[in-house]
Amino acid sequence: MQPTPEQHTHTSQWLGRAASPLVSLGNSIRESRVFQPNGICFHAEVSPKRGLPSHFRNLANRLSGDALVRLSGGLWQAEHRLLPDVLNCSIRFKAEPLQDEPSAEAQDLILLSTRTPWALAIDSLKTNQHDFLLNDYHSLAPFEIDGRSNISLRLIPQVEPGPGHNREEKIRAAVNASDVRLDLQIRENDRGTEWKPLLEIRLRREVQLSAEQLHFWPFRAGQGIRPQGWLEYLRPIPDLLDRLQNDTAGDSNPRGTARQSRTAPNRLGQTIAEATVQAANLLQSSLDQAFRLAGQARDATSSLLRQILRTTQTSAADATMLAAVGTETVEQTLQQASEKAQDTTRENLRKTRQASRRATQRVADRAVELGNRAGETVARASAEVQDTAQDIRTSTAKAGSRIAEQTGDTAKDIRQRTRQAATTLTEDIKGEPNKPRRRRSKTRPKAEPTSRPH
Numbered sequence: 001m002q003p004t005p006e007q008h009t010h011t012s013q014w015l016g017r018a019a020s021p022l023v024s025l026g027n028s029i030r031e032s033r034v035f036q037p038n039g040i041c042f043h044a045e046v047s048p049k050r051g052l053p054s055h056f057r058n059l060a061n062r063l064s065g066d067a068l069v070r071l072s073g074g075l076w077q078a079e080h081r082l083l084p085d086v087l088n089c090s091i092r093f094k095a096e097p098l099q100d101e102p103s104a105e106a107q108d109l110i111l112l113s114t115r116t117p118w119a120l121a122i123d124s125l126k127t128n129q130h131d132f133l134l135n136d137y138h139s140l141a142p143f144e145i146d147g148r149s150n151i152s153l154r155l156i157p158q159v160e161p162g163p164g165h166n167r168e169e170k171i172r173a174a175v176n177a178s179d180v181r182l183d184l185q186i187r188e189n190d191r192g193t194e195w196k197p198l199l200e201i202r203l204r205r206e207v208q209l210s211a212e213q214l215h216f217w218p219f220r221a222g223q224g225i226r227p228q229g230w231l232e233y234l235r236p237i238p239d240l241l242d243r244l245q246n247d248t249a250g251d252s253n254p255r256g257t258a259r260q261s262r263t264a265p266n267r268l269g270q271t272i273a274e275a276t277v278q279a280a281n282l283l284q285s286s287l288d289q290a291f292r293l294a295g296q297a298r299d300a301t302s303s304l305l306r307q308i309l310r311t312t313q314t315s316a317a318d319a320t321m322l323a324a325v326g327t328e329t330v331e332q333t334l335q336q337a338s339e340k341a342q343d344t345t346r347e348n349l350r351k352t353r354q355a356s357r358r359a360t361q362r363v364a365d366r367a368v369e370l371g372n373r374a375g376e377t378v379a380r381a382s383a384e385v386q387d388t389a390q391d392i393r394t395s396t397a398k399a400g401s402r403i404a405e406q407t408g409d410t411a412k413d414i415r416q417r418t419r420q421a422a423t424t425l426t427e428d429i430k431g432e433p434n435k436p437r438r439r440r441s442k443t444r445p446k447a448e449p450t451s452r453p454h
Contacts, residue, residue: 039072039088040168041214042175042203046093049183049197056186059145060198062223063107066096069182069203070214071132071171074112075124084124087113089137089155089182090216091201093223107223108216111137111155132171133157133180141229142189149228150189153198155182175203 044067048060074086093107102108113135114123128134137155145151158181162173174180184199218227 039070039090040171041068041070041207041209043067043205043207044069044091044182045202045204047200047202049200051197053186053196055148056145056196056198059224063093063199065094067201068092068095068207068209068214069201070209070216071167073129084121084127085129086120086124086127087129087132087135087137089113089132091155091184092216092220102220103222105222106220107225108218108220109139109153109225110216110218111139111153113137114140116140130167130170131161132167133159133161133174141227144226144228146224148188152187152189154185154187154195155201156185157182172206175206 046064046067048057048064052060068091070088070090072088072090074088075083089111091109091111092102093109094103094105113127114120115138117140134157136157139153142149143151143153159174159178161170162175162177164170164173171180180203182201182203183197184201185195186198187193187195
């Protein structure tokens with residue numbers, strides 16, 4: 001049987017209260033709240049992102065406007081080169097105007113540079129604690145938003161860091177030099193792992209608000225973003241005790257310096273006493289819870305025994321009816337079932353063999369057909385190549401013969417003309433060796449008159 005959401009909530013509250021004294025002790029020794037140390041604050045403008053899911057459009061419109069963004073360390077007050085750390089990004093939506101006390105519509109959102117509580121040790125080593133803009137920030141616990149549960153949020157910076165010696169100087173330089181943009185994305189864990197855009201947060205200017213004045217509270221849900229899970233329940237008791245200590249210190253010292261003037265042993269002793277009271281209350285609530293669980297276990301045991309008794313009675317009745325039928329009927333039934341199973345097996349084997357033979361025969365026939373087609377194609381191509389080669393040889397031989405004949409005839413004609421010219425020239429030279437050449441008259445002979453027709 002799976003636990004109901006109400007049981008999840010009670011378990012989360014119980015675990016959170018159990019760890020609250022340890023968190024209170026860490027707060028006092030560290031002189032600041034765990035995961036909420038001093039940081040740098042900026043005034044920001046929030047607007048809906050393009051492409052956001054339609055069912056979250058109303059949420060994006062509600063969160064739009066002015067906001068306060070605080071960036072700080074997680075475990076340590078300052079940067080450490082050797083010690084791992086996670087960074088914190090806290091956002092207060094509907095912070096208009098910028099003031100110390102939030103309005104009833106304010107919504108606080110606390111994000112860390114770690115994906116899940118179980119990856120805190122690994123992500124603390126992977127976090128770049130020297131630059132706020134080189135890390136992604138995630139919500140450790142899921143949220144319930146507008147009736148939808150198990151929703152995660154993450155914040156991704158979309159700007160290059162600026163120059164500087166520490167992370168505060170770098171982000172100041174980036175804000176002064178350009179428009180620092182942070183994209184807030186949303187994911188419905190029950191519907192997959194795809195992140196969708198939700199909001200665009202632009203840092204405009206730095207504001208001076210101390211950590212004592214600016215208390216981010218994970219249960220401040222003026223816009224309907226409510227945390228779920230056991231981790232967020234670590235915060236209520238330590239923060240309430242911290243505020244009580246601040247009020248006591250303010251009464252004893254109007255200027256607010258009493259907290260700094262208290263010695264560490266007194267602060268530690270008071271915290272231990274408060275932790276003892278919380279442990280006693282927790283023990284009482286644990287006893288109450290144990291009594292309730294014992295009652296539930298007793299009821300469950302009684303119900304289980306009754307069910308076992310009914311099952312036993314039913315089984316006994318069935319056994320009695322089976323015995324009344326007789327051993328012979330049972331054997332006949334078993335024999336028929338065995339024969340039927342054997343027949344079914346034989347029939348299945350026969351069908352399988354037939355199907356295999358048919359498939360093999362089809363494959364063989366197809367292979368033979370493809371081989372025949374390939375042989376015919378190769379034969380036709382070879383015959384065509386041979387015919388083409390024979391035609392080329394015949395055409396070449398005929399052309400060569402015609403060229404040879406024409407060449408022989410031309411040579412004979414040339415030889416005959418040459419011999420005739422030589423013979424004529426030889427006769428002219430031998431017949432008239434001393435005869436002078438006759439000059440041609442320059443005057444043209446007169447033409448005879450032509451008679452005209454009458």
